[in-house]
Amino acid sequence: MGSNSQMKIEKGDYGFVLEDVPHLSDYIPDLKTYPNPMRFNPAYSVVKQYFIDDDDTVPEKVVVNKNSSRGVHFRRAGPRQKVYFAADEVHACIVTCGGLCPGLNTVIREIVCTLYHIYGANRVLGIDGGYRGFYSKNTIPLTPRFVNDIHKRGGTILGSSRGGHEKSKIVDSIQDRGINQVYIIGGDGTQKGAAVIYEEIKRRGIKAVVAGIPKTIDNDIAVIDRSFGFDTAVEEAQNAINAAHVEAESAENGVGVVKLMGRYSGFIAMYATLASRDVDLCLIPESPFYLEGEGGLFEYVEKRLKENGHMVIVVAEGAGQELVAQSSSITAKDASGNKLLFDIGMWLSDKIKAHFAKKKSMPITLKYIDPTYMIRAVPSNPADNIYCTLLAQSCVHGAMAVTPALLAGLCMVDKLIFRSVLMVFVDMQRIVDHHNTVVITDRMWARLLSSTNQPSFLRPKDMIEFQKAEEQHQQQQTTTFNQCVVGWRKQQRQQFRNKGRLQSVPMFKLQLANGLTF
Structure with missing residues (x-):
């Protein structure tokens, strides 16, 4: 589990653990909210229930049986009824890091177009050349006209590089330019850096969100079922x-x-x-x-x-x-x-x-x-182009208003279920802990x-070793899950003790995979 994850347990005999993402209100109280501009967009007037309910979650494991615990859920991605940024307040930047991948330009294009056309935000900068571009290169103003045809090209119009992650210089640049939405497209190393950037932003008390879209052509990022560019x-x-x-x-x-x-x-x-x-x-x-x-x-x-x-x-x-x-x-x-x-x-x-x-x-x-x-x-093929569009739009929706868990570290995940693609928000730290294999x-x-x-x-002995290794991995995941729940429970009980309201702690049962009951 990510170290920044907020573990929340739903009430009831069949409760699950919601692995949430951080919220700006964690360190900035009394945030002002605004009606989502999508309410007044004629393109979405015919879509029923377009806004995502704040309580909607998606399970990490799709296939379960009668003996399965409810397990971990993630908060479903999508537009909320209220946002935390006014259109004229948004000052966004986009950076691409690491190796190339089909679909990078599509993601850039759709972030820009979503900010402009759906949310009315018209200040978007492209950071040139990866993380180093924050403090060593010029920025590129991005508009819908500028990015209109870039999805037809391979590579990234912003350039990319490896390394160059100097936390203080990057956050200094973000603060000096007045940037309050940072969109970071990159692999596990890049997202690890993004998590560090967020922690520094939080330490300084800056009203800014860091939204990450995981990128790897190898499809080896943890949690997600498919990374963009893989099909291509x-x-x-x-x-x-x-x-x-x-x-x-x-x-x-x-x-x-x-x-x-x-x-x-x-x-x-x-x-x-x-x-x-x-x-x-x-x-x-x-x-x-x-x-x-x-x-x-x-x-x-x-x-x-x-x-x-x-x-x-x-x-x-x-x-x-x-x-x-x-x-x-x-x-x-x-x-x-x-x-x-x-x-x-x-x-x-x-x-x-x-x-x-x-x-x-x-x-x-x-x-x-x-x-x-x-x-x-x-360039990405049609399937990846559509997927990149969903990722980019979900990312912007999250940056504008993840309620009640506005991102600080955000990654998109898809669960392919009967032809449906469900996007969710995941703590950045979650995807840097290990690789999918x-x-x-x-x-x-x-x-x-x-x-x-x-x-x-x-050989037969090799098969036994692999099966044991897989069982140990599953057991380790279960143990980590249980430890998070136990830690959460102790923390909640301590908070109630401190407030003198121990008797009002809601008691319910949560059956975990190893038989623990709360």
Whole structure:
């Protein structure tokens, strides 16, 4: 749980924990409110119940059974009836940080257009070049006309960079410019920095909100089901896989190797493989493999070539790093603190070629394709464009008026439920605690193994270890959940003691996963 989260428990026998986001009133009392300008917007006059009820929540876990606890809920995102900023009071800025991702320009465009067209706010600045732009570069005035066509371009019109997070300088810049809405688009490292910026803003007592939209092409941000740009990346990866398949199919014993992005998780590689149906082997960071011996990679490649005469291998950039590391002692990090990876694609290609060079009776032709940066430098596809629009609009709605929990750290999350996309607000700290990874004991990975017919490369003892690790992770989440509830309960009881109203504490039962009852 995020350290800034406000744990709230609903009354009743079937209560749940609402993991809320901070509110400006946490440190600025008596905030003035205004009617939401959307009330007077003719575009929304025909929409019934467009405003989100303050009590609406979305469960973190969609699938439950009769023995499940109600678990954690998040506050549903969307426009509220009242806002905390008048239109002429808003002075917003937008910054993009970290690596590129399809959809960045769409998010920028929709934040600007939502502020202008829905809320009537016309002071929006673009921060040039990432966090460093707050204190070392000029700003870019953003208007609907300026951003009108940027969604048709890849990259980010604001520029981006890694590192450069100097808290005091950034907040000094925010304060000096009179900025009161900061929209930060970036990955887990960027959002970690955003949380620090908010804490400094809060310490200084500035009336300003920090709204984060999580960005990662790898789809590995915690809590969220899908990050923007991911669909586009999977779609774009098909071109590389198709090329590898053509090359492999056109040669005797042809092998096509494609390296895709995926530092800590193999979602792009897995989904691109499933979408293609031409891949014979997919390697991801979550699933270890070995080269030599019975059941190893070399044995499978030989078997596949004998059966089919060609094969395609897709490998995520973070796969097999422990194998490559055995032949190198280099350890370095980029400006964001990410460990620089060894080139698993080149290494694997060389190992396969060296292995078959010893087999004179089975020469191979191997082609290596690395579209790593090509798949992220393109405009977002229609599905991602729509998704980016929902994210950006939800972000602005939250910045204007999250009631009663106005953001200080805000991230959008979607839950795909029967074709519905439900956006929620999540504490920034929540998404920087850990990464989402492919669960290789889950059905999606089983679908991939069924599609490629590849071995799992897991011995029985490995499967037991993975299952134990997954159980421990689930238990750790449950323990953390329970600790938060216990801490909240103690805090509430202490507050009532201090007020001399201990007898009025509402008592109710909350059945938790480990059997604790309150």
